[in-house]
Amino acid sequence: MKKVFECLMEKQEIKQTLEFIHQDENQTLKEQIQLTEIPAPPFKEQERAVQFQEMLVQYGLEHVHIDEEGNVFGIRKGAGNGPKLVISAHLDTVFPQGTDTTVSEKEGKYFAPGIGDDTRGLAEVLSLVRALTQSNVDTVGDIIIGGTVGEEGAGDLRGIKAYFDKNNADGYISIDGPNMDVITYLGTGSYRYTITYTGPGGHSFADFGNPSATHALGRAIAEISNIETTSDPKTTFSVGPITGGSSVNAISETASMQVDLRSNSKIELDR
Secondary structure (H helix, E strand, O other): OHHHHHHHHOOHHHHHHHHHHHHOHHHHHHHHHHHHOOOOOOOOOHHHHHHHHHHHHHOOOEEEEEOOOOOEEEEEOOOOOOOOEEEEEEOOOOOOOOOOOOOEEEOOEEEOOOOOOOHHHHHHHHHHHHHHHHOOOOOOOOEEEEEEOOOOHHHOOHHHHHHHHHOOOOEEEEOOOOOOOOOOOOOOEEEEEEEEEEOOOEEOOOOEOEOOHHHHHHHHHHHHHOOOOOEOOEEEEEEEEEEEOOOOOEEOOEEEEEEEEEEOOHHHHHO
């Protein structure tokens, strides 16, 4: 792989591609601002998806479409009989509907909710398409260029999961995150559960002694907090939103918690 990389880096068209990306920064920033100011809260990415679709069409990709899940994909065709590579960034941001996404500038820095994660990634994907076209880089395999939905929070990667449920690829690159010096080359697995306790309920005084769902939930959370996990492979857990009870003077009939488990090892995740 190192030899292949070194060989590619000697090619003039590759050098031109990398140089173009630097020269293209003003256009990349312009599109980053444009996309940032189109709100894309969780599960409401459609308006931004339509704009991203128009941009992919503008830059000459083929078969540009919005799929059933809301993802946007287009194809940069290769010569044929080569590996297929998918490159994407995610359309959604963590900020709820109604958030003001107007971009402001101060001392050369640009500020707005979601301008980094992952609107910068979307703009970089578009710059990559322009760079490949400008430098006349020809590939054997197809490159699938996309913007995906549902990466954040409760979206649980629904966009890219839906894509790979119906499609395959030989490689996948996701452009995401604020650190330009890091490449993540292994996947972190996750399990998420909603756990609900139920009980008979009753009046807090008259029926005192009946088991309470919230008491059971609290004990479970306390036990979870005592679990020890490995640091290598990194394995984590978190109890997120908790709900329960109906009144201050009622024994809780139901109580629920959302639990997030993650690990770089499937063995540890299952354990």
